Amino acid sequence: MTLEQQFTEHVGKMRAYQEALSLLYWDLRTGAPKKGVDLRSETIGTLSSELFALSTSDSFGELLSSLEAEKDGMDVVLRRSVEEARKEYDLSKKIPPEEYREFIVLQSKAESVWEDAKAASDFSMFEPYLEKLVSTTKKMIGYWGEKNGSAYNTLLDQYEPGMTTEILDEVFGALRGRIIALVQKIADSEQKPETGFLFGHFPKEAQRDFSFQVLEQLGYDFEAGRLDETVHPFMTTINRHDIRVTTKYDEKDFRTAVFGTIHECGHALYEQNLSEKLSGLPVETGSSMGIHESQSLFFENFVGRNDKFWSSNFGLLKEYAAGQFEGVDVADYWRAINESKPSLIRIEADELTYALHIMIRYELEKGLFNGDIAVKDLPQLWNDKYEEYLGVRPSNDAEGVLQDVHWAGASFGYFPSYALGYMYAAQFKNAMLKDLPNYDELLEAGNVAPIREWLTEKVHQHGAVKKPLEILQDATGEGLNAEHLAGYLEEKYSKIYQLN
């Protein structure tokens, strides 16, 4: 066997474990029976541990070294695959296998406890698990070695290469000022949209049927995926041709399902449209969390909250909504779904205030890892920050600190990617308009294909062959720039609220 064949075989085996693990998690969230959860956690721990052993074996390390010696003659897909495998290898190799296994079991149990704690709205149930998740993650950072000067920067770099608190403090600082100014103007505006008609009773089955229609329309391939219901919506890759999405149905607010589904669809379209050339290799994945999020947010906001998208789809929605929108004009509907109002729940937040939710989490995480904040103080600090930035205060843990699953999975450093993705998305939109000046007309005609194809050409197909800033530069001709997002928000909300 050539070195390349050996490599392909080894990463193929790792992929098989990853498929099993993804399915074990998916099943746990979509309806696995309660009593089986403890054994399921053990199973996940065992298989993760085996995968860990495969990805850190000495023989794989030697194979990588041999391949690296030949990298000048390699095509870019293989070369980048070897680089990604090396990065993961070095990251994993430093953790003792038994500690890794315990960490995975802890995460799996913590997710289950988090669900119960959220249902009971009781942070104290989840607190000991979160304590342990933070302390174990700190221990891992000790093994990895600090990157870019702080514990938290080490975590940031894993999701978005090169990202630091210094950069984020600056970008978020600038953005925060402009968003808060807008939020203030909106609060003072007398031109508020009517929204009462949004909250009729919209039966779950009808919401599900409409969600299927929208997914179909956006180009989601149901022969290579499926839609299910979970407490917290997500997209997961089971295998290259099995990319699943989930959503959540709130019968009193259909927006949760509709925009949640479109959001996850954006993630799924990325994975469904990776180039076949990447098949089975480590680069057969998104370029970074931020770029991934740029795709979900692009579809959620620049497609799903666009007025022309609804010119084309409001009639369909009406059919499923059984009278709820009778007599409602599409322009009023569009203003209503774009209402901006400081609120408590991130995934239900509007486009404008969304980034503030992220900044709060970012500041808390930074404090947890740089030693300024203790786990037990989180509920109080969380609530205080919501009051400070958004002017609203959670009345219980379920609508406060327990709302997101991320910390239960030890995904610290992940949240900032949401805001970065938002900035990337605004930059893509701006660049796309040069190639597709008829963007709005396409949406009005219900023809999403050219938009999706632009994203496939510039983003999706490349997987992790290109790094985030390379994708951004090649697609837009510039680097990270918060101006596009800020300008877009100012223009859109000035129109909706008739601001001066």
Add this chain to the structure above:
Amino acid sequence: MTLEQQFTEHVGKMRAYQEALSLLYWDLRTGAPKKGVDLRSETIGTLSSELFALSTSDSFGELLSSLEAEKDGMDVVLRRSVEEARKEYDLSKKIPPEEYREFIVLQSKAESVWEDAKAASDFSMFEPYLEKLVSTTKKMIGYWGEKNGSAYNTLLDQYEPGMTTEILDEVFGALRGRIIALVQKIADSEQKPETGFLFGHFPKEAQRDFSFQVLEQLGYDFEAGRLDETVHPFMTTINRHDIRVTTKYDEKDFRTAVFGTIHECGHALYEQNLSEKLSGLPVETGSSMGIHESQSLFFENFVGRNDKFWSSNFGLLKEYAAGQFEGVDVADYWRAINESKPSLIRIEADELTYALHIMIRYELEKGLFNGDIAVKDLPQLWNDKYEEYLGVRPSNDAEGVLQDVHWAGASFGYFPSYALGYMYAAQFKNAMLKDLPNYDELLEAGNVAPIREWLTEKVHQHGAVKKPLEILQDATGEGLNAEHLAGYLEEKYSKIYQLN
């Protein structure tokens, strides 16, 4: 670590792989997207191969030998666990790992092809796969070495220890004569039940809701399981506390779902009621395929087709059936669901003719493995035998040779267990009546618990600690005896058809 701890750890790891594999299969049958099937097959192949390596490792072999040297001091659960592990070890050790892996991949692909072939009613699509499945199984028998004098006996022994074609030819021969005589009398009887009211339109959702009610009533634990829909119903153990069942809904014949669900529930009750003492060990499973089938058939026939069970449940069925049974008397309903009529589909066969379906498959398998029958001749032979034994002839492959999934999974030698299970079940029923002479009154009162508890005490709890004939002997005081089944059928059908 003590030897026992090492053993527990090793089989615990094997269990984790088994859980992943069971879920990968379950998902494949309950709704995995079509385009992901090829990669899924690869994944199943890889993990099966890893499990195979674990179960045949030299170090595990040495551990088993060390444990066997100490077996006099062991408690029975550990001793039987070591015996079962040894049996599997010796069986697997003889197959070259790469061939094993290919065999598993073949089965997985064949199941998918079988589904398509059945949908297209085209045996020729499936034929090359079946050829390969038979020839590969023969090769495996070559590795294992023949047992009890023939290739097919080797397979029988794996499902039901000690079973041979000699025994089956005799028992089936006796039973066949009595069943065919009854079938003849019934054909000549003028007292046939009215059945027209069985075939109204019974919506799928209502059937599903009724199925949930019945499962609940029989004592199925939904916190340790779930019910889904598949082409071919089955029960699967994901883990000790996650025992799933599936069923199939035919809107023109609700019996498919109701009796299918009750059947799979019988399997599930066995697994849900294994003693906690067997936790994580190789004996935490049914004693044999025949004993397992005795539990599903017990519930399907001796509970589900009992007149008093319907005295208690016909009202509930009427509620879900929306008018279908209006004006129908429960006695007429009971006669109708017990109509005996030679038919084409095994899983829809009545109690009386069911065993004839098994005998046909048994004879064909025996011929395939003893060299008398070629795969290509199966459709013709299948149809001929149906005409000979049952007087009906399939008009296409879907209702003929393609109806069962078993061969696609290389489960040759499995079918006879269904008929054995039937005989065991009749023997259990006979013995149970001594302890629960009020059996019919219990069912009439909707109180299934004492019946289930009797089976748990005598059968379920022991798992594979006791061997099949030991369970039978301890529970009934006798060995295998077809008389109880034959007598039961004669009495029941004489009543329904008023035979002399």
